[in-house]
Amino acid sequence: MTNSEIAVKTVLTAWQLQNAQVDKLIDKLTDEQWMSDTAPGRNSGIYLLGHLTAVNDGMISILGFGEKLHTELESVFLFSKDKSGQTMPSLASLKKSWKEINATLNAHIELMSTDDWFTRHTKVSEEVFANEPHRNKLNIIISRTHHQSYHLGQLAYL
């Protein structure tokens, strides 16, 4: 394996490990736990699940895999904070969206070559990318993994 192949594989393995942690929480936590707050007055479990699901949905688009599957999640879970009075989808439908979105992501990820990961993501232009080659698809996986870890630390309090 070349160094770039090793780097890509390591980053992807870490990403999938974090997603598996969320899967484990879905299996383990009761609905009552998901509906409660991670700390008094802080993000609820269901909000964080919706937020992580909406962020993963956005990855389908930013990685050039296609259109988002659930744009209806944006206004509640990306553009609004928890407890802002928005109506949330049911917990069951969020769990289903989480699995569906991740299955779609993984199907595309499996088809990517190492070099593909170093091409630009869809939110950066060719011109800008020529001078900022770190704004590539691999970077999206890295930053989204950190984002997920951050909220997993909060979900651990449920």
Add this chain to the structure above:
Amino acid sequence: MTNSEIAVKTVLTAWQLQNAQVDKLIDKLTDEQWMSDTAPGRNSGIYLLGHLTAVNDGMISILGFGEKLHTELESVFLFSKDKSGQTMPSLASLKKSWKEINATLNAHIELMSTDDWFTRHTKVSEEVFANEPHRNKLNIIISRTHHQSYHLGQLAYL
């Protein structure tokens, strides 16, 4: 830049960004906030600062940069959970250790070549590494960044 150079740079930038988040909290939070719990009955701020400091100290050793600077942190912050009755160092001394350890890490990181990051870390033997090339120094940075993000999500509740 080659793809592996880009990958290493992206991973290191993300790592330094997370550390800067902890630095920001050190500047921003009052001592009272650090001494309080992130959620009722959960990790306290000072415990998490000590824990992250001890983990970074361990990186000095696992990355082959030298001996840990503060082995006295291990028993309280790595081998014991919060509220286990151990005597903690003062908040001021922990903040000092955090900065000292990170300055040491960064001084060594600056001297590393891209290829160096793909060499084995000190906890894996040459024999095992021959078959598991992902157990390299870059992987340590990746996994420690996720660990730090996880606890930053909790520190955000202070």
